[in-house]
Amino acid sequence: MNESFKALADPTRRKIIKLLRESDMTAGEIAEHFQMSKPSISHHLNSLKHAGLVQDERDGQFIRYTLNTTVLQEVLSWFLDIANTESKEDLS
Amino acid sequence: MNESFKALADPTRRKIIKLLRESDMTAGEIAEHFQMSKPSISHHLNSLKHAGLVQDERDGQFIRYTLNTTVLQEVLSWFLDIANTESKEDLS
DNA sequence: TCGATATTTAGATAATTATCTAAATATAAA
DNA sequence: TTTATATTTAGATAATTATCTAAATATCGA
Numbered sequence: 001m002n003e004s005f006k007a008l009a010d011p012t013r014r015k016i017i018k019l020l021r022e023s024d025m026t027a028g029e030i031a032e033h034f035q036m037s038k039p040s041i042s043h044h045l046n047s048l049k050h051a052g053l054v055q056d057e058r059d060g061q062f063i064r065y066t067l068n069t070t071v072l073q074e075v076l077s078w079f080l081d082i083a084n085t086e087s088k089e090d091l092s
Numbered sequence: 093m094n095e096s097f098k099a100l101a102d103p104t105r106r107k108i109i110k111l112l113r114e115s116d117m118t119a120g121e122i123a124e125h126f127q128m129s130k131p132s133i134s135h136h137l138n139s140l141k142h143a144g145l146v147q148d149e150r151d152g153q154f155i156r157y158t159l160n161t162t163v164l165q166e167v168l169s170w171f172l173d174i175a176n177t178e179s180k181e182d183l184s
Numbered sequence: 185t186c187g188a189t190a191t192t193t194a195g196a197t198a199a200t201t202a203t204c205t206a207a208a209t210a211t212a213a214a
Numbered sequence: 215t216t217t218a219t220a221t222t223t224a225g226a227t228a229a230t231t232a233t234c235t236a237a238a239t240a241t242c243g244a
Binding site for chain 1: 188189190191
Binding site: 002005006008009011014017018021069072073075076078079080082083 | 109
């Protein structure tokens with residue numbers, strides 16, 4: 001889970017997550033949304049993959065990336081762990 | 093919000109958040125939970141403060157830290173923004 | 185097989201980050 | 215005022231990170 005937090009610390013990678021939330025995409029399609037070299041995008045995708053937040057799959061000439069929602073929800077549960085007890089105190 | 097994500101990328105700082113979730117604490121009390129120099133803890137607290145995640149208040153000889161839950165919930169809402177549409181898809 | 189396209193890997197570089205020790209600053213008590 | 219305690223600031227250092235260019239690799243079509 002530390003890897004996930006680290007991966008999400010970067011704004012480019014957060015934007016990639018949001019893009020993949022909309023739909024699966026190839027590396028090139030993702031790269032089109034950024035003013036950045038392709039290798040840099042590749043580096044970011046590798047970081048997200050290493051954190052388990054995305055998965056890649058060779059699709060002919062392309063590599064398709066998909067969001068791995070279970071890992072994202074793991075991180076969400078960290079916040080809910082804190083926020084849930086928080087909302088209880090709000091009630092009282 | 094980028095500052096918050098960056099601050100939460102570090103495990104020490106996440107643990108500090110959890111500690112402050114339990115109760116307000118002085119810098120020294122926080123430091124007791126870690127095998128780390130006091131200045132290092134101070135550096136982490138400064139990072140959290142800069143991100144708006146915690147607040148400090150001089151309490152005589154001590155400095156008391158409290159969790160700033162509104163900023164934490166801002167970050168939570170980023171996840172909910174993604175997770176909510178996600179849970180909808182789970183239903184269908 | 186060669187050429188085209190997609191993408192990653194490798195290497196360099198500058199910036200950022202996490203930890204330490206020493207010193208400085210703030211508050212309180214003697 | 216001096217001493218004690220709490221905490222931060224300053225500076226150094228090593229590790230990590232984000233971006234680039236060049237080169238390498240993988241797939242496809244002619």
